[in-house]
Amino acid sequence: xxxxxxxxxVIVDHNRHPRNFRxxxxxxxxxxxxxxxxGDRLTLFVKLDxxxxxxxxxxxxxxxxxxASASLLTESVKGCTVAEAGQLFTRMxxxxxxxxxxxxxxxxxxxxxLSGVRGFPARVKCASLCWHTLDAALHREAVPVSxx
Amino acid sequence: MSVAPASAAPAPAxxxxxxxxxxxxxxxxLARQVNGKPLCYLDNAASxxxxxxxxxxxxxxxxxxxxxxxxxxxxxxxxxxDLFEGARETLRRFVNARSTREVxxxxxxxxxxxxxxxSHARPRLQPGDExxxxxxxxxxxxxxxxxxxxxxxxxxxVIPITRSGEVDFxxxxxxxxxxxxxxxxxxxxxxxxxxxxxxxxxxxxxxxxIPVLLDGAQAVPHLPVDVQALDCDFxxxxxxxMCGPTGIGVLYGRESLLAAMPPWQGGGDMILAVSFERTVxxxxxxxxxxxxxxxAGAIGLGAAVDYLEALGMDRxxxxxxxxxxxxxxxxxxxxxxxxxxxxxxxxxxxxxxxEGVHPHDLGTILDHEGVAIRTGHHxxxxxxxxxxxxxxxxxxxxxxxTRAEVDRLVAALHVALEVLA
Numbered sequence: 001x002x003x004x005x006x007x008x009x010v011i012v013d014h015n016r017h018p019r020n021f022r023x024x025x026x027x028x029x030x031x032x033x034x035x036x037x038x039g040d041r042l043t044l045f046v047k048l049d050x051x052x053x054x055x056x057x058x059x060x061x062x063x064x065x066x067x068a069s070a071s072l073l074t075e076s077v078k079g080c081t082v083a084e085a086g087q088l089f090t091r092m093x094x095x096x097x098x099x100x101x102x103x104x105x106x107x108x109x110x111x112x113x114l115s116g117v118r119g120f121p122a123r124v125k126c127a128s129l130c131w132h133t134l135d136a137a138l139h140r141e142a143v144p145v146s147x148x
Numbered sequence: 149m150s151v152a153p154a155s156a157a158p159a160p161a162x163x164x165x166x167x168x169x170x171x172x173x174x175x176x177x178l179a180r181q182v183n184g185k186p187l188c189y190l191d192n193a194a195s196x197x198x199x200x201x202x203x204x205x206x207x208x209x210x211x212x213x214x215x216x217x218x219x220x221x222x223x224x225x226x227x228x229x230d231l232f233e234g235a236r237e238t239l240r241r242f243v244n245a246r247s248t249r250e251v252x253x254x255x256x257x258x259x260x261x262x263x264x265x266x267s268h269a270r271p272r273l274q275p276g277d278e279x280x281x282x283x284x285x286x287x288x289x290x291x292x293x294x295x296x297x298x299x300x301x302x303x304x305x306v307i308p309i310t311r312s313g314e315v316d317f318x319x320x321x322x323x324x325x326x327x328x329x330x331x332x333x334x335x336x337x338x339x340x341x342x343x344x345x346x347x348x349x350x351x352x353x354x355x356x357x358i359p360v361l362l363d364g365a366q367a368v369p370h371l372p373v374d375v376q377a378l379d380c381d382f383x384x385x386x387x388x389x390m391c392g393p394t395g396i397g398v399l400y401g402r403e404s405l406l407a408a409m410p411p412w413q414g415g416g417d418m419i420l421a422v423s424f425e426r427t428v429x430x431x432x433x434x435x436x437x438x439x440x441x442x443x444a445g446a447i448g449l450g451a452a453v454d455y456l457e458a459l460g461m462d463r464x465x466x467x468x469x470x471x472x473x474x475x476x477x478x479x480x481x482x483x484x485x486x487x488x489x490x491x492x493x494x495x496x497x498x499x500x501x502x503e504g505v506h507p508h509d510l511g512t513i514l515d516h517e518g519v520a521i522r523t524g525h526h527x528x529x530x531x532x533x534x535x536x537x538x539x540x541x542x543x544x545x546x547x548x549x550t551r552a553e554v555d556r557l558v559a560a561l562h563v564a565l566e567v568l569a
Contacts, residue, residue: 003516007509007567015568016504038508038524039538061538063508064568120512 005116006123007064010072015064020057020074031140033060033133035125040066044133051081058130065114065123070130072110082138089131096124166459166467172548174199174455185518188553193338193366193497193544194522195388198452202391205451206444217443218417218434232443235450236433242453243383244374245400249432252399252406253446257365258288260384260399261332263436264361265292267409268382268401269330275301278327280358282307282315283534284337284344287527289363293332302329309534313340313489320349324356331360335367335383339528339542340489341472341497343371350380359405365389369546370468370495372461375400387445392452396445399436406432413438464547468496471545475554482561484569488540496545499526502561504569507541513567514541517560519553 024030024045033042042060046053056078058070077085091108096117105112117127172178175197180187189197209231215224217232233248240251254260269279279293283306290304297304305328307320315333331353336343350360361382367373369390375383382405386397401409411418411429415438420428429435456464475498479485484503502510511523522542525532532538543557 003513003563003567006512012568036525038506038511039532040508041538061506063506065509067506123508123512126508 008113010113011068014068014071018071022057024057029137031133031137033129035129065126069127073130182518188519188556190543191520191522192546201455202448202451206448209447231447235446238450238453252433252436254397254399256386256397257384262292263412264382265296267412269296273300273302277302277329278305280305280331283309286338312491313342314491335362335364336495338366339526339531341494342491343493387449392449393445396442396449415439467547472496478558499540499542507539510541513564514560519560
């Protein structure tokens with residue numbers, strides 16, 4: 001497994017310059033995620049327009065994988081319905097954990113850049129933290145999400 | 149047959165420095181590859197590796213002598229008991245306890261501290277009494293005290309540390325009160341490597357009649373430890389950080405205190421006689437060893453002590469100090485790297501951060517280069533909070549590491565900078 005499979009240019013770029021990295025004072029939903037293994041902490045904010053995610057942003061600190069993954073998430077789910085975001089969550093989970101994940105990564109867009117994480121099992125939680133946190137923001141009570 | 153005069157005998161080898169290249173061959177794992185590169189194992193503060201002598205001792209025990217201890221009159225039980233109790237004597241000598249009654253086998257440092265918290269502290273503590281620890285502590289020397297405080301209404305007090313990672317002695321003096329019932333201190337910080345000058349802390353506490361527990365998990369593998377010279381009341385350490393097995397460790401306790409403590413767990417081996425009306429507990433140290441102990445672990449730990457003593461703890465300390473100095477100087481040349489914890493006296497631990505690169509990414513990239521370090525909070529989250537970092541990268545050295553491995557760490561860090569910064 002080559003390091004560049006994990007740290008692809010897209011990921012390095014999103015880590016250096018995370019998109020939608022800002023607080024959202026008027027958010028309808030927010031949730032906190034915590035990965036005790038490496039100390040990743042992030043807060044995800046969502047502004048809803050009916051069933052549609054009108055805006056999404058995040059704050060926090062973490063490793064390159066967790067920051068880039070959260071940044072890519074915000075770009076991907078903005079404009080999605082809650083149901084569509086849920087489907088993306090499922091597909092990302094497969095992409096990160098299943099060796100036999102369908103090769104149909106083209107429709108995932110930039111999110112496909114995270115497929116290399118699969119080869120580094122210790123880092124899967126870093127990439128999935130933001131997705132679990134989004135899921136909590138959209139569906140669950142306001143308790144911090146932990147990957148442990 | 150002629151006998152050479154003693155003066156012509158070669159000088160004892162003990163004063164020479166360690167022959168690291170040769171002794172590395174004692175450690176089978178050091179020959180393996182990781183990601184196609186020779187393993188460069190710099191995570192010794194988390195757990196050290198095992199020499200063949202320890203592995204073989206354990207195998208030999210299982211192949212030849214295993215039976216339960218302290219029970220049978222048959223040959224194997226006697227052999228197992230002799231080996232097990234022989235290991236206790238080895239451990240006694242290693243830390244210079246007065247007698248084997250003061251050497252209790254436990255699962256590790258964590259269990260030793262919990263034993264003292266529950267068996268020594270809990271029955272004595274009154275609401276408002278105080279337990280004193282430092283900001284440097286591993287979670288294992290924080291949480292057991294929080295638990296006993298919850299159970300008794302006692303209060304946990306924390307001695308602050310300085311920017312360099314030293315326990316603040318003046319602040320400590322100010323925190324000693326008429327209600328202080330116990331001082332529990334790390335001998336060496338796992339997260340930063342600080343060697344705490346415990347002698348002066350112990351003197352002040354003992355002068356006031358306050359018992360002192362030392363968490364020696366990081367000290368015993370790297371420095372000669374003499375519990376009588378330290379004059380501490382409890383000293384706790386783990387086998388797996390000193391080339392011994394996992395799941396075995398030692399609680400040293402001053403006999404008068406251990407004798408006054410109720411048992412920690414009940415069961416077989418810790419009793420002399422049991423009836424439904426009354427049970428007579430066993431003598432020290434077995435009073436605290438309920439159930440079949442980790443016999444192979446204790447015997448393996450004894451073999452680890454033999455191995456370390458043959459090398460010489462003073463020579464081990466010198467070799468590791470050389471690595472610490474070299475690593476500290478080499479790492480200082482890396483742009484954006486900041487060492488966390490700069491106490492004047494340190495064990496061979498370098499905790500650091502690199503600007504623009506999260507420790508967890510460093511860990512992955514270094515692993516890719518075959519270099520194993522620890523990244524994270526090192527079970528010392530208050531220390532991380534003190535420095536305002538979520539995590540650090542930590543390289544921790546053992547006597548079997550080399551300067552060439554420090555160079556590999558540095559080269560791997562440059563790879564990380566290329567990839568991410």
